Amino acid sequence: MRKIDQSILISNIKQLFMNAAVSLDSKVVHALEEAQKIESFALARSILGKIIKNQEIARNEDIPICQDTGVAVVFLEIGTEVFLDYDIEAAVNEGVRQAYFEGYLRKSVVNHPLERKNTLDNTPAIVHIKQIPGDRLIIHAAPKGAGSENMSRLAMLPPSAGVKGIESFVLETVKLAGGKACPPLILGIGIGGNFEKVAILAKTALFRSLDDVAENQTDRELEESLKELVNSSDVGPMGLGGATTCLAVKVNSYPCHIASLPVAVNIQCHAARKKTVIL
Ligand code: SF4
Numbered sequence: 001m002r003k004i005d006q007s008i009l010i011s012n013i014k015q016l017f018m019n020a021a022v023s024l025d026s027k028v029v030h031a032l033e034e035a036q037k038i039e040s041f042a043l044a045r046s047i048l049g050k051i052i053k054n055q056e057i058a059r060n061e062d063i064p065i066c067q068d069t070g071v072a073v074v075f076l077e078i079g080t081e082v083f084l085d086y087d088i089e090a091a092v093n094e095g096v097r098q099a100y101f102e103g104y105l106r107k108s109v110v111n112h113p114l115e116r117k118n119t120l121d122n123t124p125a126i127v128h129i130k131q132i133p134g135d136r137l138i139i140h141a142a143p144k145g146a147g148s149e150n151m152s153r154l155a156m157l158p159p160s161a162g163v164k165g166i167e168s169f170v171l172e173t174v175k176l177a178g179g180k181a182c183p184p185l186i187l188g189i190g191i192g193g194n195f196e197k198v199a200i201l202a203k204t205a206l207f208r209s210l211d212d213v214a215e216n217q218t219d220r221e222l223e224e225s226l227k228e229l230v231n232s233s234d235v236g237p238m239g240l241g242g243a244t245t246c247l248a249v250k251v252n253s254y255p256c257h258i259a260s261l262p263v264a265v266n267i268q269c270h271a272a273r274k275k276t277v278i279l
Pocket residue numbers: 066067068069144145146147148180181182269270271
C-alpha cells in the first residue's frame with residue numbers, strides 16, 4: 001500500500017484551486033482564439049477578443065479570471081493500493097479553505113439554501129470519490145460559477161424521444177440560458193443512468209479534455225451533431241449573437257432502464273477553470 005499524507009492532499013487541493021482561479025486551460029484559450037479567427041459577426045469577434053485578453057491579464061497579474069470563483073468541485077480517483085488514514089472530505093475542505101483565503105478568492109457558499117449565511121471560507125466543497133486500480137491518486141478540481149450552473153437542466157425523456165428529443169432539449173437549454181451562462185460554453189451532456197447518475201455523467205463530461213472525443217461512436221456522433229446545432233442557434237458570445245455559442249460538447253453515457261431516457265445538460269461558461277494533478 002502507498003500512503004499519501006493528509007498534508008499532501010491539503011496542499012495539492014489548495015494549489016489546484018489557486019491556479020485554476022487565475023489560469024485558464026491552454027486548450028480553452030486555443031479554442032477561443034480559433035473561434036475568433038472564423039467568427040464572421042464583428043461584435044462576437046470583439047467579445048471573444050475581450051475574453052482572450054481578460055484571461056491573459058488574469059494569468060499575468062495573478063488575479064481571478066472572474067469575480068465568481070465558484071463552488072469548489074472535487075473529483076478524487078483513488079487507487080486501490082492507496083492508503084488514506086484520515087477524513088478525506090475534511091482534508092479537501094481544509095485545502096479549499098486555505099486556497100480561498102490565500103488566493104483572495106470570493107467566498108460564495110452559504111450554510112443553507114434558505115438561511116443563506118455565508119460560511120466565510122467557501123466550504124463545504126462538493127466531493128466525489130471513485131476507486132481506480134493501482135497506486136495513484138488523481139485529483140480534479142474545478143471552481144464552478146453559479147451563472148452557468150444555474151442554467152443547467154435535467155430531463156427524464158421517454159425512450160421514444162431518441163436523438164431528436166436529446167437535441168431539442170439541449171438546444172432549448174442553451175437558448176433559455178442565453179447570455180446568463182456567459183457563452184461561449186462548454187456543454188457536459190449526460191445520457192442514461194437514472195436521475196442522480198445522469199447529473200454526475202454531465203458533470204464528469206466537463207472534466208474531459210477539450211480536444212478528446214467520446215470512446216463510443218454513438219456518443220461521438222451526438223457530440224458532433226449537438227455542437228453544430230448549438231452553434232447554429234445564434235446565441236453567440238455573451239448571448240449577443242454570432243456563430244460561437246459553444247466551444248465543445250462532451251457526451252458521457254451509461255446503461256439505463258428500458259422505460260427511461262435521462263438527459264442532463266451541465267453548462268460550463270467560457271471561464272472553464274479546472275486543474276488536475278496525479279500523485
Ligand atoms: S457564468 Fe462564468 S464567466 Fe459568467 S459570471 Fe459566472 S463564473 Fe463568471
